[in-house]
Amino acid sequence: MQVPFVDLKIQYHSIKTEIDSAIQSVIKETAFIGGKHVKQFEMDFSRFIGIKHCVSCGNGTDALQITLKALNIGHGDEVILPANSFIATSEAVTAAGAKVVFCDADEQTNNINIKLLEPLITSKTKAIIAVHLYGNPADMDGVLEIAKRHQLKVIEDAAQAHGATYKNKMIGTFGDVACFSFYPGKNLGAYGDGGAMVTNDDELAIKMRMWANHGRIEKYNHEFEGYNSRLDGLQAAILSAKLPFLNQWIENRRTAAKQFTQQLKGLPELIIPKESEECYSVYHLYVIKTKERDKLQVFLKEKGIATGVHYPIGLPFLKAYSYLNHSLKDFPITAKNQKLLLSLPIYPEINKEQITYVTEMIKQFFNEKL
Numbered sequence: 550m551q552v553p554f555v556d557l558k559i560q561y562h563s564i565k566t567e568i569d570s571a572i573q574s575v576i577k578e579t580a581f582i583g584g585k586h587v588k589q590f591e592m593d594f595s596r597f598i599g600i601k602h603c604v605s606c607g608n609g610t611d612a613l614q615i616t617l618k619a620l621n622i623g624h625g626d627e628v629i630l631p632a633n634s635f636i637a638t639s640e641a642v643t644a645a646g647a648k649v650v651f652c653d654a655d656e657q658t659n660n661i662n663i664k665l666l667e668p669l670i671t672s673k674t675k676a677i678i679a680v681h682l683y684g685n686p687a688d689m690d691g692v693l694e695i696a697k698r699h700q701l702k703v704i705e706d707a708a709q710a711h712g713a714t715y716k717n718k719m720i721g722t723f724g725d726v727a728c729f730s731f732y733p734g735k736n737l738g739a740y741g742d743g744g745a746m747v748t749n750d751d752e753l754a755i756k757m758r759m760w761a762n763h764g765r766i767e768k769y770n771h772e773f774e775g776y777n778s779r780l781d782g783l784q785a786a787i788l789s790a791k792l793p794f795l796n797q798w799i800e801n802r803r804t805a806a807k808q809f810t811q812q813l814k815g816l817p818e819l820i821i822p823k824e825s826e827e828c829y830s831v832y833h834l835y836v837i838k839t840k841e842r843d844k845l846q847v848f849l850k851e852k853g854i855a856t857g858v859h860y861p862i863g864l865p866f867l868k869a870y871s872y873l874n875h876s877l878k879d880f881p882i883t884a885k886n887q888k889l890l891l892s893l894p895i896y897p898e899i900n901k902e903q904i905t906y907v908t909e910m911i912k913q914f915f916n917e918k919l
Contacts, residue, residue: 552894552903554855555734559898564794571786580782590785591745593792594729597712598721598747602754605745605780606761609708609730612744613641613678615778616726619756620702622647622675629669630678630706631661632863632883637730638680638706639864647675649873651865653880657823659683659836659890662882663691670695676702681710681720683859683892684736684802684833685824689715689723704728709833711737712799716827721747726757731780731788736802736833737795739784798897802832805899809835812908818915820889834859838889845914846891852910857892 561568571586580586587605595603606612622628623646630638632651639649650669655662660682677696679687687705696703703724707713711729713720721727731743746757759766764775806822813821820838824830836859839845846856863883865875877884893907 550903550906551853552855552899552907554857554892554894555896556898557733557738560798560896563898564790567790568787571790572783575782575786582779582781584782586782586786586789587780590780590789590792593789594745595747597792597795598727599719600722600727600747601749601751603745603747604754604757604761605743605785607744607778607780608742609728609732609744610637610641611761611776611778612728612730612746613637613704613706614644615757615760615776616704616728616746617641617645617647617676618760619753620676620704620725622702625673626675627671627673628676628678629666629674630864631680631682632865632880633659633860633886634680634682634706634864635708635860636864636867636869637708638678639870642678648673649864649870650674651873651875651880654882654886655688656882656886658685658687658825659886660685660687661692663688663695666692667695667699670699670701674699674701676704678704678706679724680706680708681713683822683836684709684713684831685822686710686713686715686720686828686830693723702726708732709735710831711735712795713831714829717829722749725750726753731784736798736831737788737791740787741781741784743780743784743788744778745780799831801897801899802895803830805895805897805904806830806832806835808901808904809893809895809908812905813837813911816912816915818918819911832895834892835895836890836892838886839891840889841914841918842889842891845911848914849907849910854907854910855894858890859892860890861887863887 591603626647633654705724705727708730731739764773
């Protein structure tokens, strides 16, 4: 049996009529840049999140960088973010001119460790980026409490968390701004790049829109030099066509995750994801931990099962940040995790037979090890 890590073709065929109609509408109207489809998606997504403003842009990385610029964060400032994330989170900080300050991961959730956060704050700290890693919400009560005490901005990196909730409140509504990616493999993915920022702050929404559009509101009235970062009409129309299905896709992911958990629990060689009562994870990824990660990954590949590692190198240990002179002992949990993490296949259309096959092959691997 072949089990892909993600299957975008099967999703397309399940909603082919809606997608094809959306694409044809954009082509027929030649509404390729800006226009009604972009405006419609921004309204649809802000309504879905339950927030006043959605400002679309070219991709999730741009969303983070534009947010930082709109918050006037730049040279001489510091931004705290998790040591375990994709580089987009940190490179946006550097691109904005600020300095990245890494915080080690929580061993249970893999998200930012609240207990280690406050000692990292200095007089230069201006913001905390809370990443909802793998679709599992970060401890927003802890983040917000610390941020309020030190008068810091809070940015939610929700690139993997469309539709997740924390204490029954939608992710994206906690911070000053939340940033989303619509990369094709995301839970809500376009057929190309795309991103968005959401906020309840009227003035900030205007600033972010200007930063994304050459520093202007009117066509040639440029108040400052901004960026050219736009969600195109085709992607916007596709996202609007997909959005009504997102809640069901999330439920499908959660059902798949529950099946994985039920079938893998009790294996002493594995640590499986745990979801706290206050969190409603959308399982963008289902990540297990095992000391046999590399061998298991090779074994599963031989059995036709695709897996991933998110992420094989913690951010502080990348060559890109060698100038910070961090060592493995500075971030012990992240250092340990990068050797253990393995992402199993999960997507809305994965079926019970595929999940059972994956779990049986994992059990077979460990049985053969004994």
